[in-house]
Amino acid sequence: MGATSVTKSSISDRFGTEYRGLTAEALNDATIVSDIVDALETSHLVVIRETPLSPEQQIEFARKIGEPVPFNISRYRHPDYPELMISSNVVKDGKPIGVARVGNFWHQDSTYLPDPPEYTLLQGVQVPEGHGDTLFASAINVLDALPADLREKAGQATATHLHSRRFRMRPEHVGLSLPEFRAVVDKEYPPAVHPLTPVDEPTGERYAYGSSGYTEAVDQFDANDNKRWFDAIDEFLGNPENIYRHKWTQGDLVMWKTRIAFHSATELPEGAGRVVHRVSIRKSNR
Numbered sequence: 539m540g541a542t543s544v545t546k547s548s549i550s551d552r553f554g555t556e557y558r559g560l561t562a563e564a565l566n567d568a569t570i571v572s573d574i575v576d577a578l579e580t581s582h583l584v585v586i587r588e589t590p591l592s593p594e595q596q597i598e599f600a601r602k603i604g605e606p607v608p609f610n611i612s613r614y615r616h617p618d619y620p621e622l623m624i625s626s627n628v629v630k631d632g633k634p635i636g637v638a639r640v641g642n643f644w645h646q647d648s649t650y651l652p653d654p655p656e657y658t659l660l661q662g663v664q665v666p667e668g669h670g671d672t673l674f675a676s677a678i679n680v681l682d683a684l685p686a687d688l689r690e691k692a693g694q695a696t697a698t699h700l701h702s703r704r705f706r707m708r709p710e711h712v713g714l715s716l717p718e719f720r721a722v723v724d725k726e727y728p729p730a731v732h733p734l735t736p737v738d739e740p741t742g743e744r745y746a747y748g749s750s751g752y753t754e755a756v757d758q759f760d761a762n763d764n765k766r767w768f769d770a771i772d773e774f775l776g777n778p779e780n781i782y783r784h785k786w787t788q789g790d791l792v793m794w795k796t797r798i799a800f801h802s803a804t805e806l807p808e809g810a811g812r813v814v815h816r817v818s819i820r821k822s823n824r
Contacts, residue, residue, distance in 0.1 A: 546577075549782055553676040554583040562595055571602045574793075578603075578657065579740045582798040583674055583782070590789030591661060593619045596815060600659050603793075605820040607655045610648065614640075616815070626813040627806060628664065636813065641803045644775045645751035646677065647796035648818070650701035652730045656821035659793045662786040664813035666806065672792070674782045675775055675800040677745035681735060683774050684746065688767055695734040695758045697748040701727035731757070738798060745798055746771060775800060 544559040555577040564570050578584045591599060597619060600606045606621040614637045616622035624636030648654035660672075681689065701723055711719055734756055735744045748756075750768045759767060774780055784792060794801065796818075806812055 546573075548581070549583065549585065552679065553581060554585065554674070554782055555581045556585040556587065558587045560586055560589050562589060562591055565589070565591075565595075565599050565602070568602075571599075575603055578793055578795065582676060582678075582738075582795045584791075584793045585784065586791040586793075588787055588789045589791055591791070593622055593815065596659070596661050596791075596817060597621045599791075600817040600819050603657060603659070603819050604655075604822040607818045607820050609816070609818060610651065613637075621817055623816040623818075624813065625803075625816060626664075626811075628811040628813055639803075641801065642805060643751045644673075644675075644749050644772075644800055644802045646747065646749065646798075646800055649699040649732065649748060649752045650727055650730050654796050655818040656796060657793060657819040658796055658799075659791065659817045659819060661815045662788060662790045662792075663815050664811055665786040665788050665790075666810035666812050669804075669806055669810045670786055670812045671804045672784045672786070673775075673802045673804065674784065674794070675780055677747065677798045677800055678738065678741075678743045679780065680771055680774050680800065681744055681746040683780075684770050685766070688763065688770065689735070691759065691763065692735045692746075692756070692767075695756050696731050697734045697756045698754045699730045699732060699748060699752045700724065700754045701752070729754070736797070738795075747797060749775075749800065775802075 626636030
């Protein structure tokens with residue numbers, strides 16, 4: 539890595555790479571950025587410990603990886619930096635500075651979109667000590683653990699993903715019935731259909747794409763097999779032995795491939811303030 543103080547290690551055999559000792563200046567080094575992107579492509583999750591960046595620096599680092607994409611829900615964007623989404627439960631001058639309780643369920647990012655950005659980059663801006671962990675699991679490992687007959691049936695299957703499963707009501711939705719509300723959301727975000735077990739191009743491995751968070755159903759499965767599929771995924775994700783639990787420290791950068799990394803934010807106790815800046819990144823040809 540070009541500096542004896544920088545270390546790089548695997549988080550697990552098949553999932554995740556951690557860097558320590560990198561500075562904001564080091565993230566301008568093309569060789570280091572290339573190494574990080576290669577680790578991201580092959581291990582699907584990258585943790586860069588304690589490398590605090592300003593909003594401008596985080597966006598610039600994202601540009602070295604690909605094209606920053608403003609979050610698809612505009613009201614969640616940073617008021618001065620549209621490329622950043624603020625996830626926070628902090629209230630300032632009587633107003634929330636970001637959107638609270640984002641991603642407090644197992645999911646893969648933005649599967650309800652027809653073509654989700656390939657990468658997510660988070661920075662821990664304000665981290666409550668001992669709280670606010672993020673859980674991660676590999677969708678490749680999830681698929682490998684599913685019953686063999688389901689994996690065989692899943693080979694050519696597709697699944698329908700809906701934003702309405704997690705969409706937050708706005709004032710203009712008050713008074714709508716549940717079917718009316720769902721129709722409004724589905725018009726704004728039409729259902730997206732994706733292969734159930736796509737192939738990760740860099741590794742050639744198949745992975746499970748879809749969880750109960752955003753996925754309505756596997757299109758070719760009957761009700762029984764749909765239940766078995768989602769129950770098996772939930773069982774895998776509910777086992778701590780299958781999970782990497784990221785305990786945040788101030789200035790951590792965490793990146794993942796949106797299609798591979800299942801993740802979930804943990805709940806915060808009352809009074810524990812947390813601020814995270816997120817950038818979605820569209821992959822560019824390097």
